[in-house]
Amino acid sequence: MPTSWADSVENAAPVGGVGTASTQSRGGRSAYVPPHLRNRLSSLDTPTAPVSYATAALGNDCLGYSGLSAGGSHSGGPRGGGGRIGGGWNNRSGGWNNRSGREREVNPFGDDDDDTELAFGDQENTGINFDAYEDIPVETSGENVPPPVNTFADIDLGEVLNQNIRRCKYVKPTPVQRHAIPISIAGRDLMACAQTGSGKTAAFCFPIISGIMRGNHFAQRLPRMPRMAFPMALILSPTRELSCQIHDEAKKFAYQTGVRVVVAYGGAPINQQLRELERGVDILVATPGRLVDLLERARVSLQMIRYLALDEADRMLDMGFEPQIRKIVQQMDMPPPGMRQTMLFSATFPKEIQTLAADFLSAYIFLAVGRVGSSTDLIVQRVEYVHESDKRSHLMDLLHAQKANGVHGKQALTLVFVETKKGADSLEHWLCINGFPATAIHGDRTQQEREQALRSFKSGMTPILVATDVAARGLDIPHVSHVVNFDLPNDIDDYVHRIGRTGRAGKTGLATAFFNENNSSLARSLSDLMQEANQEVPAWLSRFAARSTYGKNRRGGGRFGARDFRRDSSFSRGGTDYYGVGNMGNNYGASGGYGGASGPGVTSAWD
Numbered sequence: 001m002p003t004s005w006a007d008s009v010e011n012a013a014p015v016g017g018v019g020t021a022s023t024q025s026r027g028g029r030s031a032y033v034p035p036h037l038r039n040r041l042s043s044l045d046t047p048t049a050p051v052s053y054a055t056a057a058l059g060n061d062c063l064g065y066s067g068l069s070a071g072g073s074h075s076g077g078p079r080g081g082g083g084r085i086g087g088g089w090n091n092r093s094g095g096w097n098n099r100s101g102r103e104r105e106v107n108p109f110g111d112d113d114d115d116t117e118l119a120f121g122d123q124e125n126t127g128i129n130f131d132a133y134e135d136i137p138v139e140t141s142g143e144n145v146p147p148p149v150n151t152f153a154d155i156d157l158g159e160v161l162n163q164n165i166r167r168c169k170y171v172k173p174t175p176v177q178r179h180a181i182p183i184s185i186a187g188r189d190l191m192a193c194a195q196t197g198s199g200k201t202a203a204f205c206f207p208i209i210s211g212i213m214r215g216n217h218f219a220q221r222l223p224r225m226p227r228m229a230f231p232m233a234l235i236l237s238p239t240r241e242l243s244c245q246i247h248d249e250a251k252k253f254a255y256q257t258g259v260r261v262v263v264a265y266g267g268a269p270i271n272q273q274l275r276e277l278e279r280g281v282d283i284l285v286a287t288p289g290r291l292v293d294l295l296e297r298a299r300v301s302l303q304m305i306r307y308l309a310l311d312e313a314d315r316m317l318d319m320g321f322e323p324q325i326r327k328i329v330q331q332m333d334m335p336p337p338g339m340r341q342t343m344l345f346s347a348t349f350p351k352e353i354q355t356l357a358a359d360f361l362s363a364y365i366f367l368a369v370g371r372v373g374s375s376t377d378l379i380v381q382r383v384e385y386v387h388e389s390d391k392r393s394h395l396m397d398l399l400h401a402q403k404a405n406g407v408h409g410k411q412a413l414t415l416v417f418v419e420t421k422k423g424a425d426s427l428e429h430w431l432c433i434n435g436f437p438a439t440a441i442h443g444d445r446t447q448q449e450r451e452q453a454l455r456s457f458k459s460g461m462t463p464i465l466v467a468t469d470v471a472a473r474g475l476d477i478p479h480v481s482h483v484v485n486f487d488l489p490n491d492i493d494d495y496v497h498r499i500g501r502t503g504r505a506g507k508t509g510l511a512t513a514f515f516n517e518n519n520s521s522l523a524r525s526l527s528d529l530m531q532e533a534n535q536e537v538p539a540w541l542s543r544f545a546a547r548s549t550y551g552k553n554r555r556g557g558g559r560f561g562a563r564d565f566r567r568d569s570s571f572s573r574g575g576t577d578y579y580g581v582g583n584m585g586n587n588y589g590a591s592g593g594y595g596g597a598s599g600p601g602v603t604s605a606w607d
């Protein structure tokens, strides 16, 4: 049942069928070759470098996808030390699509016949208004912050990755990329807060892919663990759909680099994912629940992890996910902070979450990039006072108006957020019987139904998607021109993520919220947020705001989605400024009052 989202999960070939006889190890399994040596070796008749960790000799079929060994003498090279043999990644020529007989890497760009050499600036990612990004305020803190770059060419990412960036039609880096990529390339831990739709995915994927290609890793011996996968990078995200999306993006960026990206998420058959893992994995993109399952089945080891990225990091560390994240990061075999590089990304970063996150980081840099959508008016925000009982007819009016206006002959997509799963089903049904082509996505739907709903929405077949917060974060769906908060969320950060499904990558969008007494607690933060974004705040909302207190929805970031909590004196420890300590990660010990994952495991319905 391949679907657009599930397309990211390739149909796995039987393990035994991956390599030819000549490419198989003694045990009939192909040999693992580190990514930085794959293409080099593929260009030679015989492997030359000695093995530092004879994975395939150990029968480790999960890593055996490069199929380069000769007669069971497994070749490869240490990740560190000799990892730069042969010029490393700059002379790569074809990823896993080599003569070894390994599976052919599908071209995610579909431009196999296109020999055109693209130069940066040749092709714009059409519709991207880069001027919208130029005067974005940027704030960094931490010690020795590497300077930002202005162009991708300024960063030494390697030619194959650069070619893929050009194929993506990324002409120049977005602000978060300009700052975050050099920081990560320099090996620093990072907590990055940047507005929705501003290119955070590439900001963490590029350094990971280029780092793996460089092979700048400590040489490690792999244990005798058959059928266990040893990824070098782990990217965690809160929803299945977002993990699939990141996987798709990462596969594009990693095309022909030799770096293999695999996704694992709940709700989909685990056997297929296990087969993919057995074929080898450098970057594992996963939802926490499914990863814990794989770790408990001893099918994945985290001991080789050099890069850990948490996308939507504030969501990953809030109460729902924190126990699982602590288990994955602190209680399994992942190297500790300082021995791995950790990157946390989100559009929002509440202080409490920053405090928690410090447990996972070492001497990190905090980066805040102002919210593009808000500060540049890319998202026009409207709030309308609507009684509960009038919401449906009001929505219908909006949809009629939208239909009448039309958008260049192409159906504009409308995303309608509701509070509950039941509410989503009910509204979808009501819209459909009233002649509006709608579908719905929420946590009670099967994965197949969720994927079908997204596919149908993206294609424009059902241009209205009713969703719970499962679709609030990260999803990058082109042509979403209108986000309707039919039910407003309780948390202003959720509002920021929801409206961020439109007005992405420099494009404009509209966000309409239905507000009534039930949303009083949000009035002040909503009014502040709109003011910061130069939006028109209705007088009645200002009155609501004046009457209400901030509560937990207070925003402390001014023009930023968040500020570095280390700047807040209340977080300094024993009178010592936070910056005064050598290794912040260590000083902020893992026990730090949060008790690890010892609390009752809260399983998310999302993974």
Ligand SMILES: Nc1ncnc2c1ncn2[C@@H]1O[C@H](COP(=O)(O)OP(=O)(O)OP(=O)(O)O)[C@@H](O)[C@H]1O
Pocket: 125, 128, 169, 170, 171, 172, 173, 174, 177, 194, 195, 196, 197, 198, 199, 200, 201, 202, 346, 347, 473, 474, 475, 476, 500, 504, 505
């Ligand atoms: N340098 C670039 N040039 C042009 N387009 C880009 C660039 N970087 C990213 N994009 C495009 O911008 C869109 C948004 O990127 P992405 O999904 O990574 O945003 P995000 O910051 O992660 O958003 P969110 O906070 O919602 O998760 C994507 O379609 C991506 O392909």
